[in-house]
Amino acid sequence: MGETEEPKLSDVLADRREKLEGLREAGIDPFPPEFAEKEDIGEVRAAHEGLAPGMETESRHRVAGRIVGRRGHGKACFLDLRDGSGQIQLHARVDLLGEEPYRLLVDLDLGDIVGVEGTALATRRGGELSLAIDRWRLLAKSLRPPPDKFHGLEDVETRYRKRELDLIANEESRRLFALRARTVSEVRRWLDERGFIEVETPVLQPLYGGALARPFTTHHNALDRDFYLRIATELYLKRLVVGGIDRVYELGKDFRNEGISHKHNPEFTMLEWYEACADYAATAHKVETMVAEVAERVLGTTEVQRGEVTIDFAPPWKRVTIRDAIRERTGIDILEHPTREALAAAMGTEPDPEEGWGKLVDGLLSKSVEPELVQPTFVLDYPVELSPFAKSHRSEKGLVERFEAFAGGMEIANGFSELNDPDEQRRRFEQQAEELARGDEEAQPYDEDFVAALEQGMPPTGGVGIGIDRLVMLLTGAKSVREVVLYPAMRS
């Protein structure tokens, strides 16, 4: 290494390979199997909080991490070492390390992973906590250069495809995914504390159901039959309520074979819970309470900044019927136009043969109302055509007891008083079959096992689905779902 006079024209990858070989020739294992009894850097920092500038301690520490910065000074240098708990500066001096270990240390590359031992001190000038190291050991050689240390990694494509590089380079990204993890933990805790039982139902399903969406299809070789990746957990969870699990939830991935956008990833994380003897009003109340309490625990506040506006999740959230919400923004009273032709006329469009009345209402809601709902809002009492699994409204004919929660212009939850009359459920499936026949690819296939379960007797039940990715978007201010999903869907 470095014996020729002329400048090397080798590229960065070759340089690192060359160093790897150099280390092996020097008898150093570039990938040793362990580095036992090390502390987390975060613990070391905590142990010396407030150490006065210039103070040197006898306190020895053994830490390990990736070298993310280096400032050389000839016979001494500073290295920045980072692990999953934090970052600390290392002060490496030839007089403490010895000639050869020092030379080898300085010859390491940014990105290499090392284990070190040394004593804690606070630097004279900045008072920065540092370890004056007297021993070190290579733990893993990095053969590819890290992203730019100052600008970080900004190319969004690389950030999504190679999230590990994004995490190495960008503090903000590390912070965001930690926040996501805490959100999921707090959601589980909130439900566990209230006696909800977490379950895992099939991802591979012989029939899909529980939402209006197109599924992914896959094939089981041994059984020689197709399966669907679930689009929702709803039907299995309600069968568990039939089975006597009065409070049940599942938090996991659903899959929908539809477009990708800033608020849609084909696989996404959904929470669904079902509670016996609750109705949609009680369920909506739980939703607003849970979201506010989770926000409080994760962020320390129920208020989040989103662009120019502040969204406040403190309950109670605003409530409005779908009829009023649409009427307020479009002047159209959907109940005054109860047929597809009449509603299309009121909207000033031609009735599309593939779109029923319900689809038109859904269109008005998602185009005219949803983007306007920035503060948390429950939209209530949907048309039965849109809601094949919701119980008919106790007083409003043609409507069901259903709510959707919106915030930041996005739908984040969808819940109802669950339909538990098996004969009515069978009729709803038949209606869906007609939609399917008309060409609606999102209509629900008939699920006899589910209807049979209802015939067994399901108590009145309140249930809800909450989009966890979107909730995390709201809590973090992320503009795209890709920012809160570690490896979002990309082309090949």
Add this chain to the structure above:
RNA sequence: GCCCCCGUAGCUCAGUUGGUUAGAGCGGCGGCCUUUUAAGCCGCGCGGCGCGGGUUCGAAUCCCGCCGGGGGUACCA
């Protein structure tokens, strides 16, 4: 799916009325430096401009196609 925009060194970016061997910072390589923090100083460009065609005396710059990404739009959590 459709429309618009983008794709230059490992990273962040500059470079279009088409014109000599394509530039900068960080990183890298060589050297100096025992308290620096985007450390500093001196020296060295390590890519031929996403891919493939085409126009032209000449293309990173113009045209066509493809691939990838972003934004918008359509459907959905």
